[in-house]
Amino acid sequence: xxxxxxxxxxxxxxxxxxxxxxxxxxxxxxxxxxxxxxxxxxxxxxxxxxxxxxxxxxxxxxxxxxxxxxxxxxxxxxxxxxxxxxxxxxxxxxxxxxxxxxxxxxxxxxxxxxx
Amino acid sequence: xxxxxxxxxxxxxxxxxxxxxxxxxxxxxxxxxxxxxxxxxxxxxxxxxxxxxxxxxxxxxxxxxxxxxxxxxxxxxxxxxxxxxxxxxxxxxxxxxxxxxxxxxxxxxxxxx
Numbered sequence: 358x359x360x361x362x363x364x365x366x367x368x369x370x371x372x373x374x375x376x377x378x379x380x381x382x383x384x385x386x387x388x389x390x391x392x393x394x395x396x397x398x399x400x401x402x403x404x405x406x407x408x409x410x411x412x413x414x415x416x417x418x419x420x421x422x423x424x425x426x427x428x429x430x431x432x433x434x435x436x437x438x439x440x441x442x443x444x445x446x447x448x449x450x451x452x453x454x455x456x457x458x459x460x461x462x463x464x465x466x467x468x469x470x471x472x
Numbered sequence: 473x474x475x476x477x478x479x480x481x482x483x484x485x486x487x488x489x490x491x492x493x494x495x496x497x498x499x500x501x502x503x504x505x506x507x508x509x510x511x512x513x514x515x516x517x518x519x520x521x522x523x524x525x526x527x528x529x530x531x532x533x534x535x536x537x538x539x540x541x542x543x544x545x546x547x548x549x550x551x552x553x554x555x556x557x558x559x560x561x562x563x564x565x566x567x568x569x570x571x572x573x574x575x576x577x578x579x580x581x582x583x584x585x
Contacts, residue, residue: 363514391573400560401515401575450514452573461573463507465514 359385361453363464370441371472377437378467380451386431387453391461392424395448407434441471477576478561484582491548493579495561496541502564502571504537506546509558509578518546518559553585 360383370376380390389408393401405421407413407428415421423445425437434453438445450466478495485491495504503522507515521528521537521544528535534547548555558580562573 361514393575398578398580400577403572403574406572448512452515460517460520462517463515466512468512 359383359453359460359462361387361451361462361464363451363467365467366465367468367470369470369472372442373440375437375439376441376469377435378449378451378469380434380436380453380464382432382453382462385453385455385462387434387455388431389454390428390434391452391454392426392434392436393450393452395450395466397448401450404436438469441469443471445469446471478559478579480579481577482580482582484584485551486584487551487553489551491551491555491581491583493546493548493559493561493581495544495546495576497544497561497563497576498542499563499565501539502566504535504544505562505564505573506533506535506544507560507562507575509560511558515560548581551581551583553583556581556583 362381364379392404395401403416404419405413405415405426407426409428409431413426428434448466448468452461452463454461505520506518509515519530519535521535532549537544558578560575560578562575564571
């Protein structure tokens with residue numbers, strides 16, 4: 358199946374710093390990418406939907422200035438957690454899809470720990 | 473907001489037994505999907521069933537969908553220790569040009585060797 362790569366897989370940062378997580382579709386062009394957040398033993402909560410070349414659509418309750426999403430190319434979307442705080446510690450997962458409503462492919466996730 | 477609600481939330485069985493997991497949802501859907509997640513890893517797509525389908529098979533997996541009851545079940549036959557993972561149902565609803573997946577809380581399956 359198609360491959361979606363996330364980087365870094367783990368990141369530890371100090372409170373107040375910003376962290377960028379990359380999501381790449383390695384063998385297909387992803388017109389749409391989704392960013393999810395998952396707390397331990399919890400479900401995936403959709404944070405935002407990003408379409409290549411346009412602004413991301415954020416879910417209710419997700420601060421767009423806190424979680425900056427850029428989908429600059431058909432193979433790359435980035436999530437930047439700005440001024441991170443311990444409550445932002447979580448598992449962040451991206452998924453990618455080709456045009457239309459094709460199958461979703463998920464990255465391996467990025468575990469963020471904010472000290 | 474959560475759409476799918478799985479039950480049980482945790483299931484422990486012996487290798488070789490069948491595992492049945494249920495999912496209920498609240499709104500209209502276009503399709504329902506089941507995913508698997510190993511601890512600390514990403515999600516793996518298992519099977520998709522469309523709203524006009526009632527049953528689907530894939531290897532040891534059998535999925536049913538009852539749109540009148542807004543429920544689905546995932547059956548894993550002849551379970552193996554390697555099936556130990558969390559399983560999520562996700563409902564897909566089309567919103568404009570995109571469809572959006574909404575995940576349930578997940579079921580933790582433990583298969584004892």
